[in-house]
Amino acid sequence: MSRFVGVDLHKNMFTVSYFNPGTGKHQLKGYPIQNIGSFIKELNRDDTVGVESTNNTRYFVNQIRDCVKEVKVINPSQFKVISKSVKKTDKNDAKVIAEFLSKDMVPEVRMKDKKNSADKQPCEYERQAGKTSYSVKEQDTQYLKQSWDTVEERIPVK
Numbered sequence: 001m002s003r004f005v006g007v008d009l010h011k012n013m014f015t016v017s018y019f020n021p022g023t024g025k026h027q028l029k030g031y032p033i034q035n036i037g038s039f040i041k042e043l044n045r046d047d048t049v050g051v052e053s054t055n056n057t058r059y060f061v062n063q064i065r066d067c068v069k070e071v072k073v074i075n076p077s078q079f080k081v082i083s084k085s086v087k088k089t090d091k092n093d094a095k096v097i098a099e100f101l102s103k104d105m106v107p108e109v110r111m112k113d114k115k116n117s118a119d120k121q122p123c124e125y126e127r128q129a130g131k132t133s134y135s136v137k138e139q140d141t142q143y144l145k146q147s148w149d150t151v152e153e154r155i156p157v158k
Contacts, residue, residue, distance in 0.1 A: 002069070003044065006098030007051040008090045009060055015090035018042075019098035026098065028091050036063050043067045050101035052076045053109050061111065078107035 006017040016039065018027040031039050033056070040063065043049070047068045051057055053076060061071050074097065100106050 002046040002048065004098045004102040005043070005047050005049040005068075006094040006096065006101060007049060007060070008093040008097065009051050009054050009057060010090075011056065014039075014060070015094045016042075017091070017094035017098040019095070019102055021102045026095050028094065030090070036060070040064060040067050045069065048072065048101060050074055050097045050106055052079070052097070058111065072101060072106055073109050073111055075107045075109040 001020065001022055004019045004021065006019065008015040011033070013030060013032050015028065015030045018029075019025075020027075029039075029042075043064065045068065048070045049064060049068050050072045051060060052074045057073055061073060065071055079100075097106070
């Protein structure tokens with residue numbers, strides 16, 4: 001029987017709700033982030049996991065992706081059920097994620113691959129903060145120059 005696994009992920013730990021839609025029951029557990037292996041051992045191939053997008057979501061998803069049927073990364077700014085919750089606890093958040101996941105009612109975000117994420121992050125942060133000291137065109141030119149320098153180092157000049 002497939003389960004829906006809601007994860008409330010934090011920097012040092014995460015809380016998990018294993019939800020069985022057949023019985024309507026939750027099994028709650030907490031794990032330190034270093035014990036992700038223990039969590040992986042508890043997963044089944046037909047589980048669907050839902051986790052909010054945070055700073056360490058990419059690491060988490062990469063660790064569990066091959067062990068489950070599907071991993072859905074939830075957009076926290078669109079998933080107001082948790083942010084507006086009166087009973088704001090890690091256990092409750094994990095339960096809510098699991099239940100909404102079982103109804104296929106979670107707003108997903110598309111995870112960028114590692115290369116695209118790393119290339120765009122510095123520019124995005126500067127743009128968002130309004131601290132861009134030079135134009136995007138100049139940033140792109142600098143990036144291309146840096147890329148070209150590494151290419152030139154690898155190709156011997158005759």
